[in-house]
Structure formats: C-alpha cells, structure tokens
Amino acid sequence: MRIKKQLSMVFNLDKCLGCQTCTIACKNVWTNREGAEYMFWNNVETKPGVGYPREWENQDKYRGGWKENPGQAQPKLNQASKFWEMINLFYNPVLPQMDEYYGKGPFTFTYEDLHSETPTKYSQPVARPKSQITAEEDIDLTYGVNWEDNAAGTHYEGTGALDYNFKDMSEAAKKALLKFQDSFMMYLPRICNHCLNPACVGSCPSGANYKREEDGVVLIDQDRCRGWRYCVSGCPYKKTYYNWRTGKSEKCILCFPRIETGQPPMCFQACVGRIRYLGPILYDIDRVAEVANAPEDKLVDLQREIILDPFDPEVIQEARRQGISDNWMEACRRSPVFFMVKKWKIALPLHPEFRTLPSLFYIPPESPVKTSHVDNGRNAMDMVDGGTVLPQLKEFRIPIEYLATLLAAGNTDQVETALLRQLAVREFRRLERVEGRIDESVLAQVGLTIQDARHMHRLLALAHFHERF
C-alpha cells in the first residue's frame, strides 16, 4: 500500500442554484485575459442539455478518457493507439472547435457607441455584439458557456435529445421528459476533477501535465507545454483549454496559490448555494490502475474502497510510517469528503465510466414529485402516488436511471442509496421537529445511526465556512 494525499471535493447538487457565481469568481481571477476568453475552468450546465463544449460527454465524438483494457493491469486511453497517434499528430480530429464552445467566440459589445458625440436620427444607439476574439462586429450569437441555462433550447427537437444521459432510454420516454408535463431540470457545476487517473496527464506528449505530490492538484506546466492539445482531447470532461495567445494549454489549478495560504479556491468560497466541500483524503495509489480498469458496475464501489479510512489504526500507523504528518491525518478525519463519499456513500463521481477516478464527487439532487395528467384542463395535475408529507424515492421527477448514467455508470443502486439517505435525514428531522419524537427506525432502514443523521444534518444544512473547507 502506497498512501497518497489528495485534496478532494464534494458538490451537493441538491443545493446548486445554477447561479454561476463560481464561474465568475474563477473567470475574474484566472481567465480574464487574452487567449483565455472562452476558458471556463469552472462552468455550470443545466441538465438536460449538451453542455460546454457541446456534447462533451459523448466520447464517441471526442474519444476522451480511458477504456477498459480486459486482461491488462491498466486501462488504455480512448484516443490512443499507435496508428491513431501517427496519422493525427498534426491534426487532431476530435478536438472541439470554437463553434462547439462559442459561435464566433465569446462576445462583448461596442459600448463606445453609447457615448457618441454624433447624434443618431431614428433611435437610441446600442452596443452591438462583437467577438472578443476576432473583433468582428454585429455578429450572430449562436452558442456559449451557458447557452442552455434553465433548459433553454433543450426541448425534444432541440439539444435536449442529444443529452448523453438519455442514451439508454426509449425515444418515447425521452420525448416525455422533454415536454412540459414531465419536465425536469438540474444544474451540474463542473471544474477539473483533479483525477486520480488523469487522462490529460496520460495524454500529454510533452510531459507537461502532472499531479502535485503534496495535494494531488493536476497542473499543466506552462514552461513545458508545447501546445499539442492532446490533453484537451484526452480529458473526457473537456476541462483543459488551449490558449490561442500563448500557444499553451491551461486548466483549473484548484486555486493552489490560495490553498497554499489556507484559503479555499475562489469558486468554493464564492459558492453562494454553499454546495461545495473541500477536504483531504488518503488513497492507495497502488490500486489506482486496477480500479480504473475494473468492470463498469464495480467502478464506484472500488473507487470508494481505495479511499482509506483515517480512523483506522492500521491506516494511521502506515500513514505515519510513510511520512504523512499528524496534522494531515487530523484534517483527513475532519474531511467532509471522507464522510460523504466513503462513510455515508451519498456522493458519487461524475461519469465514472470515463475511468479517470475523479476527486470530485456529487450528491445527487432530489426533485419535485411526479404528477399525472388529469383530463380537465391544459395543465391539470395530480399526484401520482404518495400520501406522505415528504416525498418518496419512487416519486422523484428526475429518473433514477438518468442520475445513474450521470453519476454511477448506470448503477441505479448507488443513486438510490444516496437519495434514500438524504430523505431519511429529512424525515428524521421532520419527526423530531413537527411530531416531537426521535425516530431511529427511519434511519436504521437505510443504514444510518442517529449520530450519522446529526452529522449529516450538520454538514448538509448548517455547515459553516470552516466545516465546509
């Protein structure tokens, strides 16, 4: 066992507001400069939708990430083969083009028109759209980092039907979910996953990409980068970007200059939905390759397995032997990520089937209960089922299958456990506050104790600044 330290993250999708405060916090500090206009190290997408860049999840299109390599010790890169590499050395066909990020580039406007000394004749002057990259004016705006905000344009005939997470659904089911009556919507905030098995590092011909020994942050060395852009195509999350001004690729750095001074990354501190948690975990790096190459249905469990329990005396002893300080161990024991991912199993990795072993985990969101059509008016609705004040798992509008495709390589059990445990904590608190009784049984059914429930409530609801980071 070789123990490595990793700064790890949880985003609670139930709490995400889709507000993009994180996006701007990051943008202002890191990518508000020439060459980086279209870079969004942090972005938030609405689901259903195809995201930024368009259809990033579709690896048939982009060939990012890894694929299972049966019988071998490690998975292989989706884009890598000797032949493929040879023919594509100078032209990489699976790189997203500007059009897939932004029509003619991120836009600005001709604000100077508003202050003009020249009078107009027929109407007030306006600032006209202009490309930040080409400076072309009066351009058509056709796509952008959050073009599908709140399911904009994602109806059945729109981009929604291209959402990768519908892939295992029938056309009829998909169509229903993209009509008013059965609609649903959720947000997916995304930064670099600082993966344990990063495909960007694996793809870089120049050895510029690396994980930091001390915290697992994945970086692209700006001195070594030669702009091959294989990290761009290699990352299945499309979280590395090519800077057209410097000719190098860049990506989220987890605000390491802030982390090094004891502050959470910008997007974490700025998260006004308080959805973000940051904490260290320990993992066994000897098993990374094996886990990344495991069958799909085992991926989530195995990834949890290689996260080590910082309360386990053996782990403590071994970590100490390997030179991990007591302070680190203490931090790992306070880490909200450890509890959410490993102990309570309420947080799941995004598309584990990409096999990069992300260090960012998501708590799946609840959603309004389904309602049925009643034939007495255009929007008439009634409950499908129910009877309890708080919703039941089967009533949620977002199909479990959809969430499972997104967060568990299709494994619905994983999503169900995560949702049931959230519901149990809610029910426990409701009984306590409304009915005035402590009811352990609602917790026991889903494998939680009162202590777990109190702790979950604390972290999910109260969670002050220093508890989240």
Add this chain to the structure above:
Amino acid sequence: MNKVLKGTKTSRWFRELNEPRKWEDFYRRRWQYDKSVRTSHSVNCSGSCSWEVFVKNGMITWELQKTDWPQINDHTPSYEPRGCQRGISSSWYPYSPVRPKFPYVRGVLLNYYRQERKAGKDPVAAWAAIVENPEKSAKYRNARGKAGWRRTSWDEAAEIIAAAKIYTIKQYGPDHLASFSPIPAMSMVSFLSGHRLSNLLGGTMLSFYEWYHDLPHVMPMIWGDQTDVHESADWYQSAYWIVMGSNLPMTRTADAHFASEHKYNGGKLVNLSPDYSDVTKFADLWVPVRPGTDTAFLMACIHVILQEFHVDRRSEYFLDYVGQYTNLPFLVILEEEGDHYGSGRFLRASDLGDYSDEELGEWKFPLFDKNGDLRLPGGSVGFRWEEKTTGRWNLKNEDARTGEAYEPRLTLMDGDYEEVQVEFADFTHTYNVELGTTQLRGNKATPTMRGVPSKVMTLADGSKVRVTTAYDLLLAQYGVRRGLSGDGYPADYDDAERPYTPAWQEQETGVDRNLAIRVAREWADTAEKTQGKCLFITGSGILHWYHGGSLTYRAEAVMGILTGCQGRNGGGFAHYVGTEKIRNFAAIGTIGGAADWGNVGRQQNSTSFFYFHTDQWRYDGMSLDPLWAPRATDMPSRANHSADMNAVAVRNGWLPFFPQFDEKNPLDVMKEARAEGVDSDTAVGEWVAKKFKDRELKFALPNVDAEKNHPKVLWIYRGNLIGTSMRGHEINLKHMLGTHHNVLGGDERAKDMVHEIDWSTEAPLGKLDLIYNVNLRMDSSANYSDIVLPTAHWYEKDDVTCTDLHSFLHPFTPAHDPAWECKHDWEAFRIIAEKISDLAQEHLPEPVEDLVMTALNTDTPDELAQPMGELKDWWKGEVEPVPGKTFPNVKVIERDYTQIHEKYTTLGPEVTKPNGYGAKGIKSDLAEVYEQLKDSYLVGEKSGKPSLHNARQVCETILRMSPESDGELSYQIFKKLEKRTGVPLAHLVEHDREIAYHFPDLISQPRRSLTSPHWSAIETKGRTYSPWTLNIEALKPFHTLTGRQEVYYDHKMFRDLGEDLPTYKPPVDMVCIGDVSADDLKMKGAKLFRFITPHQKWGIHSMFHDSWQMMNMFRGGPTVWINDDDAKEIDVEDNDWVEIFNENGIQVARAVVSHTVPRDMSIVYHQTERHVNVPFSSLARERGATDLRGGNNNATTRIMMNPATMVGGYANWTYWLNYQGTSPSERDCAVLIRKKPPEADGRKVIYQEHEIKLGKG
C-alpha cells in the same frame, strides 16, 4: 505521450518533489494583491452583501464575498458567503466603457445654452430664453435618447441645473421639480442626497416602492406597516414552505441556500409556478397553476382549512390566535337589502349608549365575549390617538373599561342567533382565464347567497341593527358548511359551481383539486403542531398582477393568520421585492425629508404621477365594471375608470398629486393669501379650502395636460427610471420626453370613459424642460437625459447598507477615490445646492412662503380623518372641505433659497424639540444625541450644528440617530411608548443599552441591528428576525384600525369592490380592453401570449445586464422564453429573432424555446434594457414609427392602477410615501409574437442606422 505512460506504474502522474516547479509562481503572482477593503453593492436586489474588493497596483481587480458575518445563534446556518454572480462581476464597471467619466450635456442643448450665456445673459435668463423658444425647446427634447454628447465641467453642468430649478421655482413653483431615487436601504447616504436637496427646495419627492410594484398592499392594509418580513435565516426555522411568485435562486440568490437547508431540517417546499422555474428545482411539490390564478388555488386551500380545522374540528391553537390577534371577533353591521343582507361597517363604541363617554368612540370596537356579554377591548386606533393617553393601546384580552379578562366569541353560532341570508360577490367569470376570449370589456360579478348567524342590537339612538361577527362572514364567504342554509353553499369539495371549493379552483388554475386539498391539510397540520411554523415566501411573480398585491397576497396572508403563523419565528407571510427595509428608518426619513429643518415633504406616489404625466391615462381602456360587487352603488357612481378614481382620491386627501394647483404657482397662491390678510397657518388652510369650494382654486390633476401643470425638472439617480421601471416606456418617450417612440395605437382609448379629467387638452409631446441623471452607466436613464453627471462606483464610496433579508448593518468603503471626474452622490448634490444658493442671491434673495398640500398621512392623527370608512366628497357638496379631514393637509413652509447649501450640509435643530424625531408615529427627541454629534470626531460641527458636509459624516450621524444602532436610544423610545401601551416593552432592550455602533465598527465587521420601537420583531438573544413577534408576544398593537390584524376591511370602497373579505378575481384580459388591436390579432404568423416579466438571473433589473461577463452567462441580450409547441405554431426555432408587440409598443428579442415554459405564456426576464444588442424592428418600419429600434420589455406594458390601492384617510388606509398608493401592475399584459422577417439583404437583423432602408421590411 508514451514516455509518460512508461513511467513507473505507481507514481507516473506525479512530478517528484525535488524537481523544480518554479513555473507555478506564474499563477501565484496573478493571485497576489496589495490591499483589500470591505464594501458592498448598491443595487435594488435586497442583497446587501458584504464584499472584499482587491486592489493591485492601485487598480480594483476583483471581488470575493466576505465570510465573517457574526453568527446569530448555534442552530441556524450563517449568511456566508453572501453575494451572487452579478455582484461578483461588478469590478468590471469602475473602468468599463459603459461608464460616463465626465459630466455630459447633449450638444443641442449645450450649444443653445452657451450661445445665450455668450450673449451676456445670466444663467436663469439663459435657461428661460431656451425653454421659452418653442423651436429650440422642441429640438433639444427631440434629441433625447439620440447620443450627440458633449463633455462639460461640473461647474457648467451644475449651473445649468441650478438655473433650470430657479427658473422653474419662480415661474411655476417648486412643486414642478421632482426627484427620483429608489430604495434607500441599498446605500442610505447616496439616497438621501438628491431627496434632501429636493425637499429643501420644496420639490416633489417621487416614491419608488409601490411604483416598482414592490409594495405588498396587504402589509399596510392588514398589519399597518409598509413591509415587515423575515430575515432569511428565519426561514430555516420553518417546517413548511409555500413559495410562489418568488424565484429564490434567481432573485434571492444569496438567501436561496436556506431552501435546501430547511429541507434537511425537516421542512417541505411547495412551489406554485406556471413554469418549471429555478425554485421549482428545489420543490418537493410543483403546482403549475395557470398564470395569474394563484389566488384561486389558495382560496380553495383556505376553504379546506376552515372546514376541517376551524369548523369540523376546532383547533384550539388556531381559534385562540384568531380571537386575540385578528379583527375577526369584531361585530359587523349587516345592511338590509330587501329580503337579504349585505356586509356593512364595523359596529363602534360610539354606536352604543354604554360607551358614549369613550373619547374617539368612532374608532373603538366592541365585541362579544364567550358568554355573549359585550366587551370593549383596547388596542384600536382610537386608543392610539387619544389626546391624553389612558394607556390602553394594547392587545390584552381585557375589557378596556373594566380591566376584566375575557375570551372573545368568534362565531355567533356559539350562542343564540338568527340566521339571515347575506349576499356575496362571485367574480369568477368577470374575465376569462384564457386570454383573448372575454367578451366586451369584461363581465359583471354575480351575486351568491349564504346564510349567516346574526343578532339584533339596539343602538344609542334607539334604532336597531343586525350584526354578525367578521368571522361568521368569513366562513360564509368561503362557503364553509356548518349547517346554514343558502344556495351559495357548496355540497362538498367536488362542487365546481360554487366558489371556493377545490373543484372550483380546478377550472381556474388547471390544477387538480386533490393537490389543493393536500396542500391545505399539510399546511394546517404542520402549523398546528409547530405553533405556526409555516411560511409563504412570495414576490413579484404574484405581486405584479393587477390583483396581486391586494388579493393574492391577501389570500396568502389570511391563510397564515387563520393558522396562527404570523408573528412566529419560521412562520407567516414573507414577501421579498425590493430592498425596502431601511432599518435606520427614523434617521433616513428625517435627513431625506429635511425634517430636521422643519420641512413637510411633497410626497408623491410615482405610479399616479407617471400615469398622468406620461399621458398613459389616455391609453387606459379598462372599465372598472368587472371589479365591482353586484351590490356596489356608491363608489361606481363616483368613478368608473382608474383616472377618475384617482382624481376623486386626490381631492379628498387620499392620495397626493403634484404639481398641486391648476396653473398656479404655490408661492403666488401663498402671496395672495397674505395679501388678503390671512395670518395663522390654520387660517391659511381654511382660506385655501374655501377657494377650492368656490372653484377659485383647482387641482392640477383634472387639467393635467395643460402646459403649466407639467412637471418641469426631473432628476434621477441610483436608479434607472426611464429604462427599467417606466411601464409604458414608449408612451412616456412620446409624451413626457417628447422624442422618438414606437407606440402603435392611438391615444384615445380612454376617451368617453373619463369624466373627472379634462379630455379637451391635446396630448402634449415633451413635457419636461430638463431631465438630468447622476449615473455610473450610460443606461436608458442616462441616454434619455439632457445632462449626465458621473457618480462614484460603489467601490469608491462611503455609505451604509442594510436589507430585510438579513439583520445586519454594514458599510461601503472606497477601494480608491472616484476615478476620472466622478463624485459621490452626496457631493454631486452638494455642488448643485451650492450653485442654487449662489443664484438665489440674485433671483430669490428673500425668504418666501410655500403652500404645501399633502395627502392625509399615516401614523398621524390624520388616520382619524374620515370615520366609518365612508367617502363624503366635498366637491359634490356632501361635506365641507376641511384641511386634514375631508380635504388634503395644507401647510405653510418658509423657504430661504440662499440657505439651501447651508441646510444641506448641517443637521437642523428641529430634531431636538420634544417629539421632534421618530418614525411611524412613535416619537421622541434627539436633544442629547445632537450635542454628542457635535463633539464626535467623526462628525464635528459646522455653524454650531452637526456637520453633514461629507458622506462619512452622514454615515456616522445615521448610526448615532438610530435606535437600531444605539441601544440607549431604543430603550428611551420604548419607555415613552410604554405610557401609551400600558404593557412593558423597554425590558426587551435592557440588554442592549450599552451598545452603540460607530461607522468604523461596521467596517471591522457587520453589526446586527437592535430590537427597535420602529420595527416589530424581538431580535435579542440570538433570535432571528421574524415580523410581528413583538406584537404577538409583548402585545403592542399593530398600527391598524382595530389594532389587530385586519382580515375584514370595512371601508366602503372595499365593500363595493367585493373585497371586504378575501376573494378571487381573475387576471385582466387585456385583449378585451384594447391593448391588442383586433386587426393585429388576425395577423398571419403572430400568436397571442400572456407577457410575463419576472426578475432576471443575469442582472439586477438592468444593472449587470450590460457587462460582458453576465452577457456571456446566457445569450447576450434580450430574449423571450416560449414553449416549444407554441414556437412551432409560429414557425420559430430556438434563437430566432422575434417581434413582441401590442398597441403600446414593440420589442425585438431572440426566442428561447423551452419545454419548461407552459403554453400561451411568454417570459421576458426584466430588465434587458435597450442599450445592448437591440436591432431595428421590421414592424416599426412597416408601421412608420418614429422610433425604429425594438423597445425594451416595457414597450408593451402600461400602467394599470387598481382602485383598491387608492383608499385614504382611514386608519391604516392612509397615505405615506412608499406605504400606500397605486402600483402599475404590468403582469396581466398581453402581446403578439411573430417571427421577425429578414432584412432586405437577407440578414436576420441590422443594428446601424446607415443600413436602414426606410419602408422596407
């Protein structure tokens, strides 16, 4: 890549520690900064967030939320990090290309002015020469909004402004000046500046709160306060939320985390919303009601709650609460109408012989106790305004005469009673909920009969009246079955014919009856078990409807009241629109109103002001017929159009209106009075009233379009009046500003409907002589102004901010000095004040007397002006005109225009007089504080008075003057109040007496406001702020008629409107009243939509919605959301350009096609303004409009005023700025949408004038 892959298997991703990673400094250097400051933003968003702004090399670089909010208690999530996507993008603005950096005057005007000055005229004469020349005058007005800017100096700009004001004061009177700046709480000092100047001049101070339609009309009506709501941390205490009309994540971004957190705390979230909105995402249950029908759903919920929790089973908690804290046990006189009855006014102490010796007996209300004996409780408005207090203004269940405890009887069915049939009004079919299907101009309401228990009583004069309780009427109104007869009672919940059953609501809302039943039961059950921890979170999505503030909000409030939720932590009615709560209320009112110098302000409700002065009244084709109850006789005969009703309201002192006299300068009128030998102030009032009675003086309103009755100078700062809040924007451009417009319809929709206003005057084009704007963006208000003065960005200012959504006070502090020639608003208006004082030396050297006519005012004894809730119109000879009673207040104010600057910059001594200081009728004095301020190193002295020369001095002064930031002051005012209430109150702040916040304290960390006699919550000992907890727990009455929560409104206006009890009225069908032309309805490829304009995600109104960051967060300009099936019908695909139009104007936007929007509804998130990415309209060219560009989202809206908001002179229904008054209600709007035809050259759109080929599509 193979090289890397070939690394050692276990650590191939890592670079060994000994390998140099110096390059990482590249990012470290980018993060470095030199200093940071604590500050905030001043936008109308209720955020009041604390931000850290970083400075590097002397430049503002970026911002991040401060996370050091003090924790309120251990069991509530904290406020960090407070701040949203918009706030975090504002560091773009200080150096942005959209910012005016110097004073600008439009070239046309500046040239004229300089010519006149060069010709040797003094500034005032120069101004006169321009505005009195018709040709020049029209020319510079028509240039408004069309660029052509010239840079000028502060000195020259201030000179033109001062000249225009002096000219106007002399020529027309100070009431022809008007100032507009919204929302003091967002930056108090900046707010105070322009209004203080205006009030010192005698100008008209325009309201913003109800003009923005942010005023929840039910708040003053039910609780007698402008607005008082929960801080968001209090939501967490709740166990059940209904969120409606408030899209929390979008508009309450910084507070929305409590939604999820409250769920983890065991709560449930129900969301009423026509579309799958951001907050729907957080809901456990989504109830997609048809737009505008939310009231129907709630009426059914209340029906179920009353049936199951009040009647079938009597919840002790609910009934005790209702008995003590509402007006429902009070007795209502039933008016005989043939074989049946109708609801009447409350029975008064003055009606009964037993109570004939009670002072103000017309304002004290008897009820029956549990045994059926008559009791006179204390607490009503009569006890409040006793000349010499008897200390009985409290909510004890105690007979005010005997001191005996009693329990109130809610229903007469608990004793002997006689059943009679009472007529109620059913408005279900007045307009069809399907837009465009209503016949004529709407239908009249239908009567419905229900049995009510009653009793006959003998009055003092020996006559007999039949009475019932308001509670009995309420149960009958809701059709609650309890064995009484009457065809109007439903058989059961499934009876769809009779309102307000669950089955009935189904037809209106489109939502299944079972959902209403279920929500009702869950709500009431939770409220009963938790003693009121059920919460409505609501906002503009409801409020902005025509009946939103009066009826939908009322249904929410009443549902909370009937289940004992008001005045409980985590329960009740919580409305969030506008940053309305100025915690330092008394200080702001005093400084802003110049009350420290004895000024009485010309307070004007903006909605009426702009309805008339932009001539929108001429475009109002709505008859009030569908609003009246079938039995209404009085009010409909007085006025049957909003314009007429407003005129009636003004002359009877209900609402203000300025300019005040028909074609007369109030300074001249006052001179006349003196010339006629009128000496005392009272005599002046009598003289004025007589002149009016004799028709020798008239109000300006009935002759509003006459040239001398126009407002002449308007200044706007800290807000975007012209772009953002001007409903009927295009109509305004045409008539008030006199420039280009794309109004499609004619101006005669109201012709033949209006009788109180003189139609003969032609609709003027261009009323304002001067409009100037202090701004940090070249937005619409700047663009359409004649002069633009550059203001400091929020990161360059000292100021204080607060909100209703948290309970803290915190500061703005400058990251650097204002850049270029920008100045703090306080300084900008100080410069203008100085210029005015200079010019006055020559033009107004002597003090003059100004005759100020104000409406009857709330929280003053004016509340007792018009007893019995009846209108007696002096104009019609029904009573004598008596100022302050049946007629507006008349006050004489001396103004010395040479002293304006001196007064602006010092705190006047009026506040040291007994009762010279306070708010909401709760007064004290500041004698001690006044002396302390002069000694303060932060404030200091000027001419023997505390100095208000600079902004920081004002910040400190505000804090020192406020009971919310000075515990001893709070204690002293409470002590005084105790004498009137006779119940202890000061003990609530005993704990706080040592606390006094100074401005530097706020800079070190936000400070929590203290429990205050001017507010209604007990905040001490870590309690989150929930309104009315002070009233409920400490028994201080509400500032209302009965002192209780008013559920039954007994004023005649409400009875005639059928709104004496909560009711449902459908949304207005704006097609049938002419806002969509019949010809256009037939247009091929166009479809009719309900036009909804909720608050948006990428801006706060128009602010931020022009920064490239926010623009890139979505689609970069105006968009309209429509359903995919609707889009198909008009051949529109996602991102196509469309034209949205009706008779009022045209907007051009791109379609956002989404299945989350219901059919027949279009959403334009406001305010997308017009200055970014708005192309030319094809339709405007087809129709030959003078404005060829698409308008903003107010192009199609129009001000529509509800008569229910015009009542005055009656207890809590009495006017005060931002407390009462009309609202524009733009939500019922109807539009047509069509795909925009391509340009001649095949392009989708064009933006630039040189590309226009006139007359082509």
